[in-house]
Amino acid sequence: MIENMVREFAEKEIEPVAxxxxxxxxxxxxxxxxxxxxxxLGIMIPEKYGGAGLDAVSFAIVIEEISKKCAATGVxxxxxxxxxxxxxxxxxxxxxxxxxxxxLAKGEEIxxxxxxxxxxGSDLGSMETTAELDGxxxxxxxxxxxxxxxxxxxxxxxxxxxxxxxxxRGISAFLVESDMDGFQVGxxxxxxxINANHVSELFFDDMKVPKENLLGEEGDGYKIALSAxxxxxxxxxxxxxxxxxxxxxxxxxxxxxxxxxxxxISKFQxxxxxxxxxxxxxxxxxxxxxxxxxxxxxxxxxxxxxAMAKLFASELAVDAANEAIQIHGGYGYTDEYxxxxxxxxxxxxxxxxxxxxxxxxVVSRDLLR
Amino acid sequence: xxxxxxxxxxxxxxxxxxxxELTESLDEELSAVLIGEDDPDQYIRHGxxxxxxxxxxxxxxxxxxxxxxxxxxxxxxxxxxxxxxxxKNGQELAPRVASKLDTGCVSECTALxxxxxxxxxxxxxxxxxxxxxxxxxxxxxxxxVPPKLFDPLPEDEERSGELIExxxxxxxxxxxxxDIKEKESVGVxxxxxETIVSCGRGFDNKEDIEIAQELANNFxxxxxxxxxxxxxxxxxxxxEHWIGLSGHKVKPRLYIAVGISGQIQHIAxxxxxxxxxxxxxxxxxxxxESADYGIVGDLYEVLPKLIEAVKEKKT
Amino acid sequence: MEIIVCAKQIVDVSxxxxxxxxxxxxxxxxxxxxxxxxxxxxEEGIKIKDELGGNLTVLLVGPSEATENIKELxxxxxxxxxxxxxxxxxxxxxxxxxxAGAIEKIGDHDLILCGEASLDLFSGQTGPRIAALLDLxxxxxxxxxDAEDEKIVGHKDVGGKVVSxxxxxxxxVTVTKEINEPRLPSLMDILGASNKPMDVWDAESLVSDxxxxxLETVEIKGVPMERKKIVFHDDLDESIEKVVEKLAKEGVxx
Numbered sequence: 001m002i003e004n005m006v007r008e009f010a011e012k013e014i015e016p017v018a019x020x021x022x023x024x025x026x027x028x029x030x031x032x033x034x035x036x037x038x039x040x041l042g043i044m045i046p047e048k049y050g051g052a053g054l055d056a057v058s059f060a061i062v063i064e065e066i067s068k069k070c071a072a073t074g075v076x077x078x079x080x081x082x083x084x085x086x087x088x089x090x091x092x093x094x095x096x097x098x099x100x101x102x103x104l105a106k107g108e109e110i111x112x113x114x115x116x117x118x119x120x121g122s123d124l125g126s127m128e129t130t131a132e133l134d135g136x137x138x139x140x141x142x143x144x145x146x147x148x149x150x151x152x153x154x155x156x157x158x159x160x161x162x163x164x165x166x167x168x169r170g171i172s173a174f175l176v177e178s179d180m181d182g183f184q185v186g187x188x189x190x191x192x193x194i195n196a197n198h199v200s201e202l203f204f205d206d207m208k209v210p211k212e213n214l215l216g217e218e219g220d221g222y223k224i225a226l227s228a229x230x231x232x233x234x235x236x237x238x239x240x241x242x243x244x245x246x247x248x249x250x251x252x253x254x255x256x257x258x259x260x261x262x263x264x265i266s267k268f269q270x271x272x273x274x275x276x277x278x279x280x281x282x283x284x285x286x287x288x289x290x291x292x293x294x295x296x297x298x299x300x301x302x303x304x305x306x307a308m309a310k311l312f313a314s315e316l317a318v319d320a321a322n323e324a325i326q327i328h329g330g331y332g333y334t335d336e337y338x339x340x341x342x343x344x345x346x347x348x349x350x351x352x353x354x355x356x357x358x359x360x361x362v363v364s365r366d367l368l369r
Numbered sequence: 370x371x372x373x374x375x376x377x378x379x380x381x382x383x384x385x386x387x388x389x390e391l392t393e394s395l396d397e398e399l400s401a402v403l404i405g406e407d408d409p410d411q412y413i414r415h416g417x418x419x420x421x422x423x424x425x426x427x428x429x430x431x432x433x434x435x436x437x438x439x440x441x442x443x444x445x446x447x448x449x450x451x452x453x454x455x456x457k458n459g460q461e462l463a464p465r466v467a468s469k470l471d472t473g474c475v476s477e478c479t480a481l482x483x484x485x486x487x488x489x490x491x492x493x494x495x496x497x498x499x500x501x502x503x504x505x506x507x508x509x510x511x512x513x514v515p516p517k518l519f520d521p522l523p524e525d526e527e528r529s530g531e532l533i534e535x536x537x538x539x540x541x542x543x544x545x546x547x548d549i550k551e552k553e554s555v556g557v558x559x560x561x562x563e564t565i566v567s568c569g570r571g572f573d574n575k576e577d578i579e580i581a582q583e584l585a586n587n588f589x590x591x592x593x594x595x596x597x598x599x600x601x602x603x604x605x606x607x608x609e610h611w612i613g614l615s616g617h618k619v620k621p622r623l624y625i626a627v628g629i630s631g632q633i634q635h636i637a638x639x640x641x642x643x644x645x646x647x648x649x650x651x652x653x654x655x656x657x658e659s660a661d662y663g664i665v666g667d668l669y670e671v672l673p674k675l676i677e678a679v680k681e682k683k684t
Numbered sequence: 685m686e687i688i689v690c691a692k693q694i695v696d697v698s699x700x701x702x703x704x705x706x707x708x709x710x711x712x713x714x715x716x717x718x719x720x721x722x723x724x725x726x727e728e729g730i731k732i733k734d735e736l737g738g739n740l741t742v743l744l745v746g747p748s749e750a751t752e753n754i755k756e757l758x759x760x761x762x763x764x765x766x767x768x769x770x771x772x773x774x775x776x777x778x779x780x781x782x783x784a785g786a787i788e789k790i791g792d793h794d795l796i797l798c799g800e801a802s803l804d805l806f807s808g809q810t811g812p813r814i815a816a817l818l819d820l821x822x823x824x825x826x827x828x829x830d831a832e833d834e835k836i837v838g839h840k841d842v843g844g845k846v847v848s849x850x851x852x853x854x855x856x857v858t859v860t861k862e863i864n865e866p867r868l869p870s871l872m873d874i875l876g877a878s879n880k881p882m883d884v885w886d887a888e889s890l891v892s893d894x895x896x897x898x899l900e901t902v903e904i905k906g907v908p909m910e911r912k913k914i915v916f917h918d919d920l921d922e923s924i925e926k927v928v929e930k931l932a933k934e935g936v937x938x
Contacts, residue, residue: 433815433822456842456843457825457841457842457843458842463812464776464807464808464810464812464813465812465813465815465816465822467809467898468777468780468812468813468816469816471777472777473775473897474777474898474899476807476808477806477807489902492807493907494804494805494904495697495804498697498702498709498906499700499702499708499709499904499905499906499907500904500907501805501901501904502901502902502904502905503902504899504900504901504902506897506899507777507899542821543821544821544849544851544852546847546848546849547837547848547849547850548846548847549846549848550845550846550848551844552845564936597861601861608841608844609844615860615861622936623936623937633697640907643934644931647915652915652917657915658911658913660911660913661911661912661913661914661934662912662915662930662931663914663915663916664916664923665915665916665917666917666923674921675927678925678928679931679937682928682937683937
């Protein structure tokens with residue numbers, strides 16, 4: 001029923017505007033406003049803070065359905081629900097939960113996750129942003145980059161070093177509000193795809209953050225970031241499946257309409273095999289995503305399964321979008337068909353929240369322990 | 370007996386035409402039912418063997434009382450068929466009567482015939498994708514027939530028949546008609562138009578429908594139609610223009626769908642068009658699936674050019 | 685105010701394809717759902733309940749798997765559901781007798797709401813049949829409703845006229861799609877739906893009559909809709925020229 005509800009929502013509210021958002025690089029503010037009352041911005045947030053209190057499987061279903069119609073809205077929703085809300089649920093104090101989770105669940109503010117820096121992507125340990133305790137607040141200085149919803153978010157989890165000597169053990173996580181003094185949004189990137197997602201630089205210039213906004217303990221930042229990313233990857237894998245599923249549906253439809261040599265191209269085995277491959281891989285990827293979500297819900301090795309799911313699903317998304325354009329032929333290369341957008345949107349799933357190479361590292365590290 | 374009733378005179382004449390065909394196959398009599406004031410003889414002249422002229426206190430049509438009247442008329446249980454009009458009144462009357470008589474009912478049949486002494490009907494289902502052929506296993510067969518499906522028989526001044534006066538008192542129901550407002554009639558009849566230019570959500574505002582009218586003006590017997598949202602949601606055009614499953618069903622020679630996405634409910638209303646031309650800026654729009662010809666483009670660019678081109682071609 | 689909304693589970697008509705070889709509609713693998721206009725009826729029921737207070741029961745006679753789809757109506761805001769599993773004849777006379785029997789068993793009812801028709805077969809028989817069986821007044825094809833504690837007025841369109849019908853309770857009302865926009869349930873509503881009561885009743889226990897259908901379906905065959913589907917998407921002037929040429933050839937320009 002969750003699937004039906006989100007599907008209907010996405011068909012009614014997202015699909016009609018997705019092209020425009022993409023072409024004009026418009027952030028999906030209005031869509032997010034409509035998602036909030038449906039609980040889609042507080043999927044895993046407990047009911048007592050105004051969320052739906054659902055599990056990771058439900059989260060994956062929601063992200064897939066939204067991404068099917070707009071992958072950019074999908075990632076904004078994913079970051080908000082997993083990378084931002086989840087660490088607060090898991091590590092937040094009661095005060096932090098009451099304050100921030102209810103804001104996030106109601107969609108009063110959108111969340112962002114500020115980890116990546118120009119010189120620290122997957123290697124968080126080389127992060128240069130610092131936080132110094134000064135009386136009852138921390139003073140944060142530094143710069144972040146490639147931050148999803150960076151320019152739009154009101155609540156951010158910002159990672160900074162409280163101890164420069166300790167490498168990744170010196171990283172701490174802070175709950176930051178975008179109206180805090182010293183918070184600045186830098187450039188918003190022009191990207192190849194997921195254009196409706198505004199990805200920006202952030203600058204912190206003597207930004208004062210109250211002491212009580214430290215998430216977890218000092219030095220917990222690395223642990224928090226990694227465990228959040230595990231959950232995030234479940235979402236990115238679901239997003240990738242949404243893209244792939246859409247590519248398949250568009251291809252099935254188009255191949256039955258388009259006639260060449262006197263019959264629909266779906267009658268040609270070359271096309272049939274492409275469709276069969278796509279469908280089979282999508283189903284396999286979906287099972288992997290559910291496997292990782294169940295590891296999250298029922299206990300298990302989330303890191304490994306989430307990495308596998310993201311690795312497999314993101315490569316599938318790129319391949320499926322590629323094949324979908326091939327099936328559409330010349331028309332697929334134009335912006336008159338959505339497969340062109342899918343192709344541009346798919347690529348990022350192999351990159352953000354850990355590249356495919358990093359996912360392989362995670363999986364192999366688990367095997368060779 | 371085959372009984373025929375509609376509170377719309379024109380529909381009654383059409384029903385008599387079909388009814389007389391049935392009575393021939395069934396070797397039965399054909400009776401028209403007249404409730405209220407009108408000339409009963411015209412029904413005789415159009416094929417009825419007799420007419421039940423019912424006197425009642427009920428002034429206007431109301432399904433509850435009228436079904437009790439019909440049930441009272443048919444209480445002998447000898448009747449084979451009851452034909453009713455498939456207008457809104459007939460549509461709510463038929464199942465109510467059928468239920469009171471504990472019999473089957475077919476709404477909006479597209480064909481009706483006798484085969485091996487059984488009454489067989491056909492009707493469109495699944496939004497026009499399929500046809501259901503059904504056989505009555507109960508009596509009488511209650512069937513509603515869409516307006517204009519059958520042509521009335523030519524008037525025969527020589528025909529004679531019996532007028533049977535009935536006084537039927539029915540107890541009133543606790544519901545009543547409290548108001549009837551004439552909607553401003555625009556005198557549009559999309560159902561008999563030869564060429565229809567139909568507007569959908571692709572139009573930005575009400576005034577722009579003028580452009581559709583301008584295109585339509587180039588054709589004889591034209592009408593402007595619209596999809597559900599234009600009439601029901603936005604109220605840009607009165608309901609007379611609304612084409613679709615629950616609006617009007619049309620059968621023009623040329624149907625031009627402009628800025629209409631092509632929801633299945635709309636398609637159900639235009640299936641019987643000879644040629645369908647669709648104009649839509651979305652290449653994926655469903656309407657192209659159900660069209661003979663399509664132009665992908667912004668209607669605001671397409672229409673002016675199309676109007677010019679049609680004018681030119683015609684001169 | 686005791687409100688009962690009758691809902692039907694149908695196949696998603698837009699998904700139905702016709703088998704080329706047998707010319708029969710392919711129903712296998714087609715999703716089922718609650719008929720759209722029945723959701724308008726539920727929405728209207730919720731609005732009336734919110735305004736006047738009371739209880740809203742949804743009632744569904746149909747395949748036993750429909751329990752999943754009924755939950756959606758509970759999530760929308762119905763208070764309870766009654767499900768009567770029935771895979772016998774779907775003839776309207778049979779089904780409406782079961783529905784009427786279930787309504788009698790539910791007991792109190794002021795307002796019975798139905799969709800004007802189901803989107804699969806679009807006959808519009810069930811509402812008036814239930815009204816007849818329960819000997820209730822009926823307001824059909826309502827495009828708007830004004831409900832008060834003692835009476836309800838429905839407005840409908842009848843051939844260019846707006847007819848307003850007033851009735852006291854109990855009454856049966858069928859509504860059209862235009863009456864409202866059914867709400868989407870939130871995730872919280874969906875979770876809450878599982879905790880709402882759903883009774884499952886046996887159809888045979890509800891009806892004393894024998895359930896002989898008055899109609900037998902002889903055959904269902906596909907209606908071919910062969911369209912040429914020639915779509916022009918190149919240069920606009922060229923497209924228009926070609927289309928006008930085609931229309932002239934078809935002889936529909938005159």
